[in-house]
Amino acid sequence: MAREYSIENVRNIGITAHIDAGKTTTTERILFYTGKKHKIGAVDDGTAEMDWMAQERERGVTITAAATTCFWREHAIHLIDTPGHVDFTVEVERSLRVLDGAVALFCAVGGVEPQSETVWHQAERYDVPRIIFVNKMDRVGANFVRVLEMMKERLGTNPVPLQLPIGEGTDFAGVVDLVRQKAMHWDAANLGQTYQESEIPHEFHAEVALARETLFESVVVEEDALLEKYLEGQEITSAELVAGIRTATLKGTLVPVLCGSSLKNRGVQPLLDAIIDFLPSPVDLPPIEGEVPNTSSVRTTSSHNKATKNLPRKAGANTTRYSDDTAPFAALAFKVASHPTVDKLVYCRIYSGTLKRGEVIYNVGSGKRERVNRILQMHANKEAVCDAAYAGDIVALVGLRDTKTGDTLADAKHPILLESITFPQPVISIAIEPERASDADTLEETLQKLMDEDPTFTVGIDKETGQRIISGMGELHLEILTDRMRREFGVNARVSKLQVAYRETISTPAEARGTHIHKTDEEGIYGDVVLTVAPLERDGGFQFADETDETQIPRQYIPAIQNALKGAMGSGALIGYPLQDIKVTLTGGSCHSTDSSEVAFEAAAVLAFENAVRTAKPLLLEPIMRIHITAPDEHVGKVIGDLNARRAQINESGTQGAFNFVSAFIPLAKTFQYTTQLRSMTQGRGAFTLEFSHHEVVPAALAPGGQR
Numbered sequence: 001m002a003r004e005y006s007i008e009n010v011r012n013i014g015i016t017a018h019i020d021a022g023k024t025t026t027t028e029r030i031l032f033y034t035g036k037k038h039k040i041g042a043v044d045d046g047t048a049e050m051d052w053m054a055q056e057r058e059r060g061v062t063i064t065a066a067a068t069t070c071f072w073r074e075h076a077i078h079l080i081d082t083p084g085h086v087d088f089t090v091e092v093e094r095s096l097r098v099l100d101g102a103v104a105l106f107c108a109v110g111g112v113e114p115q116s117e118t119v120w121h122q123a124e125r126y127d128v129p130r131i132i133f134v135n136k137m138d139r140v141g142a143n144f145v146r147v148l149e150m151m152k153e154r155l156g157t158n159p160v161p162l163q164l165p166i167g168e169g170t171d172f173a174g175v176v177d178l179v180r181q182k183a184m185h186w187d188a189a190n191l192g193q194t195y196q197e198s199e200i201p202h203e204f205h206a207e208v209a210l211a212r213e214t215l216f217e218s219v220v221v222e223e224d225a226l227l228e229k230y231l232e233g234q235e236i237t238s239a240e241l242v243a244g245i246r247t248a249t250l251k252g253t254l255v256p257v258l259c260g261s262s263l264k265n266r267g268v269q270p271l272l273d274a275i276i277d278f279l280p281s282p283v284d285l286p287p288i289e290g291e292v293p294n295t296s297s298v299r300t301t302s303s304h305n306k307a308t309k310n311l312p313r314k315a316g317a318n319t320t321r322y323s324d325d326t327a328p329f330a331a332l333a334f335k336v337a338s339h340p341t342v343d344k345l346v347y348c349r350i351y352s353g354t355l356k357r358g359e360v361i362y363n364v365g366s367g368k369r370e371r372v373n374r375i376l377q378m379h380a381n382k383e384a385v386c387d388a389a390y391a392g393d394i395v396a397l398v399g400l401r402d403t404k405t406g407d408t409l410a411d412a413k414h415p416i417l418l419e420s421i422t423f424p425q426p427v428i429s430i431a432i433e434p435e436r437a438s439d440a441d442t443l444e445e446t447l448q449k450l451m452d453e454d455p456t457f458t459v460g461i462d463k464e465t466g467q468r469i470i471s472g473m474g475e476l477h478l479e480i481l482t483d484r485m486r487r488e489f490g491v492n493a494r495v496s497k498l499q500v501a502y503r504e505t506i507s508t509p510a511e512a513r514g515t516h517i518h519k520t521d522e523e524g525i526y527g528d529v530v531l532t533v534a535p536l537e538r539d540g541g542f543q544f545a546d547e548t549d550e551t552q553i554p555r556q557y558i559p560a561i562q563n564a565l566k567g568a569m570g571s572g573a574l575i576g577y578p579l580q581d582i583k584v585t586l587t588g589g590s591c592h593s594t595d596s597s598e599v600a601f602e603a604a605a606v607l608a609f610e611n612a613v614r615t616a617k618p619l620l621l622e623p624i625m626r627i628h629i630t631a632p633d634e635h636v637g638k639v640i641g642d643l644n645a646r647r648a649q650i651n652e653s654g655t656q657g658a659f660n661f662v663s664a665f666i667p668l669a670k671t672f673q674y675t676t677q678l679r680s681m682t683q684g685r686g687a688f689t690l691e692f693s694h695h696e697v698v699p700a701a702l703a704p705g706g707q708r
Contacts, residue, residue, distance in 0.1 A: 003390055005076045007323060008281050010392045012349070014080040014095045016123065017105035018113035019689065022135040026105060026262040026271075027068075027081040033193065033268055034070035034077070036379070067347065067394060068379045072272045078394045082119075090423055090456045090473070092119050094334045094405065097421050098349035098394065101279030102130045103271065108142035108168070108259070110656060111150040114628040114663070114689050120155050129249050131274050133267070134259040137165050137172045144168060144259055151255075160218045160254045161211055162245070163270065164204065175259060175267055176200055178212050179238050179245075184270070192265025218254045219244040242277050249278045282323035282392035288330070288351045290408070290416040292319050293364055319416055321352035323391045328414035329353030329361065333400075333407045334421065336452045338488070344452065345376070345396040346403050351418070353411065355389045362412035363403055369412065373399030405455050423455045426471035427623040427668055427692050430478055431496035433467060439492050443468075446489040450481055457481060471501050474690065475672070500623065500669045503695055504572030505581045506616035509534040514608025516600050527600030529553070529561065530588035533612040536581040538621075539694055542569050543583040553589045557601040561586065564602035565609055573614045580621070580695070584609065621695040623668040629678065630659040631686040638681050646670035665693055 015023045030036075067080050080099065082092045096102065102123050106116055123130055134147050144165050151159045163175040166183060174185040174195075183200050186192040200208055216236065220226040223244050229236055236244075248254045256278055260267015321330045335347035355361070360371050376383040376396040389395045403409065406420035434443045447459045447470065458471045472478045475498060485491040511532045518525040536543065544562050553561070569579045589604070627648070631639050636653070639662055643650060648666035655661070671690060678686045 003325070005074070007283055007325070007390070007392045009075045010078065010281050011075060011275055011279055012078045012098070012100040012282065012392065012394060013102060013275055013279055014082055014092075014099045015103045015105060016082050016092060016096070016116075016119040017135075018107065018110065018116035018119075021105045021107045021110070021113070021116065022262050023081055023105055026103075026133065026135060026268065027079065029192075029262050029265060029268040030077075030079065030272060031068065031070055032191070033272065034072050036068065036070040066378075067396075069377055073276050075276050077272075077275060080394075090454055092122060093423060094421050096122050096126050096128055097419075098332060098334045099126075099128055100282060100285055101275070102128050103275065104130050104132050104255075105135050106132060106147055106151070107139075108134050108136045108144060108147060109139045111143075111147040112154045114626060114691060117154055118691060120157075127252070129252065129278075129280055130255055131249065131271075131278055132159060132255055132257040133271050134257065135262055137168060137259050138170065138261040138264050138266075140169045142168045142172065148257065158218065158254045159257045160215055161257045161259075162215070162274070163258050163267075164207060164211055165259050166201070166204070172261060172264075172266070175270070176204055176208055177270065178208065178215055179241055181208070181212075186264075186266045188265070192268070195269065215241075215245075219248055222248045222251060222253060246278050250280055250284060282351075285323075287320040287322045288418060289318060289320050290330070290418040293415055293417045321416060324352055325354050325390050327352040327391070328411040328416075329355055329409075330411070330416050330418065331355070331361075331409045332418050333403050333405060333409060336403070336405055337396075338449055338453060339398075342374075342398050343401060344449070345378075345398060346400045347378075347394070347396050348409060350389055350391055350393045350395070352391050354391070355395075357387050360412075361409045362415060363400075364408040364410050364415045364417050366402055366407070368402050370400045370402060372397050404452060421455075424473065424692060425501075426456055426458055426473060427501050427625075428474055428478065429469050429471040429499045429501045430482075431462070431467040431499075432470050432482070433494050435492040435494055442489070443485075443491050443493055446485050446491045449489070450484070454481075467496075469499075473692070498672055500667075502575070502577045502698070503580050503621040503623075504574050504577045505579060505619050505621055506533060506535050506613055507619050508617045510612045510616035511587070512608045512611035512615065514604040514606065514611065516603035516607065519595075524592065524595030525597065525600045526592035526595035527597070527602070527604035528590040529586065529601060529604040529608045531605070531608050531612060532585045532587055533609065533616050534583045534585070535616075536583050538581060538696075540581045540583075542566060542580065545583065545585045547585055547587050548589060552591070553586070553601065554591055554596070557591075557596070557598055558586070560598035560602050561605040564605045568606045568609045573610070573618045574620055577620070579613065582613075620698045622698045624665050624693050624696050625668050625671060625690050626693040627664050627666050627671070627688055627690050629662045629664075629686060629688040630656055631662075631678075631682045633660050635682040635686060636660045636662065639678070639686065642677070642681060667696075668692075 015027055017023050069076060069078050080095045082095050104120060106112065134144060136142060148159050151157055162178055164178065165172055166174045166176060174183060176183050181200060182197045184195050184197055186195040216230060219241065220230040226236060226240060226244050245256055249256055256274060258267065258271055258274055262268060321327055330352045331348040331350045333346050333348050337345045339345050355372060355375065357372060357375050360369050362369055375386040375389050376398065377386050378396050383396065408416065408418045410416050434440045450457055451459060456473050460469045462469050472481060482495055485493060509532060513530045516525060516527040544565060546558055565584050572579045629639055640650065643664050646666055647670055648664040650662060650664040652663040653661065678688055
């Protein structure tokens, strides 16, 4: 069961961008030109291969990240096409966690749009090397230079063109390759499968010379040998230049920029070449880091970490795994998906070792062993069975019943705990109930499957009404999920109106004591805890610190106290919404030699916490969204006036192509049904994107009076 291709010839990449920048269209061309499929699919007519869900084909938007493998220049490209809509940011987040490189698409008209900025920073968090493809150069209003300037200003990056467009908008005819100094024109008669190379037109000579000078200056500083040749005026060959660009890309000192029009079949083959030439193989990156579990004592932890390792409470020495087939097996489960014929598929990135069909592997977090019944290589919703998978592969596994997103899978004799994946909290909720009592069990099973698939989808019970409350990232997110319940799982359910997922916090420090003491003839119960609560910075999550010693509270009870406090964060003192942005410090307590227990200290900790929160001046928080609106000039005044009426804070406005744009921060509660209202204000010509930004205190006069 040897490899079909060496690990040096593997590329694990994703395509990321703002919605409608052309990700799926570009992926379709990649599949066509690499021979993976023999007919180009189209998003608009619902024939795109990677948009396989019924909802994706009906709406023309990517909802779930789809994986495939194709081949180019004797290299295997494991490709993930990610959604652009912010409601499905979970798909982007978990894809970037396991990818080695990314292609960032930007619209030549829209430039750096809000979601493209968001996914760019997501990639930065995971240190993912990127190349840029400026798509839609054929669109009216396309402006290559303006997009480059927007990248510098908004992304703080160093975009260096490897190509220049020959014309823009309706005049776009091809590209100039700055490395090989050739003009490229694609043949429309065979859907761009072939292209012609020619000398650079005379009118581009000055622009090309300037762009090549910028390219050389950006590259040679990373290679001493190249710098010496450059300073001495010696010729630098194309091969040397390509190697220098690769080095700088992997270091992150520059980002190569290409351009084209995927819809018009221009520029995709050079993009494939750039994926091979400039993005890393698994062995080009540092070894993956993790920790050996259960080898050290308790330490201060945080449940909210924006870019830090999300490791369990007990963790030990750092360890690493190299991308080597002979190393101990280690993989990360980054996605769980339902499947019509098996229990579920678990998508994994294998970082080290070899996995064979039928082997038993170890879930490091849960401590459970699971057997791999089948190994599948995925192409959207189709699959091919494999006998083995190797370091660097991205595969789907069948048979793992207890594995969830973010779990580490490893060799039981050589366990390693890899960095998990941190997901944003849901911001919007609806109540859902089965239409008939006979549907209750099916509804519960379906909700559990959807939660396993999507960590940003949660289910809870309203303590006052007893209703099931489902929460997600936005209106479209919940609309798609409830539609899937009906059509995919056959669940009949009633849903309520959308509700804001408020949060609670505190505004001042406070201290409290909690005691849980009970004595009977048979046994005694004794728990005594003193703690302080203090506010954290907004969206700071939950933190726990222990300042007691063994004489106050024995060490074996600390984990139980911490877990009880995390649970107590689920209900605040004002209305009962979940708490956040609180640090709890255990400062004192006492124990009894025979009557103390974990249960007693858990109860005492919850009592102390609730008492402290009530005296810490609790506040109600609401989710604030970043909204980006484009509209014709004649309607902008009306749009701004409407935003002001919705308590929005406008932070930027200007021109974006042929339209004007307005960016603002707006309470989520003021955005429901905004699609219809914006269309009405702009005669159907306005569009907007919405993504979560932060939480803010709800003005006292506007706080909901207990409505949940």
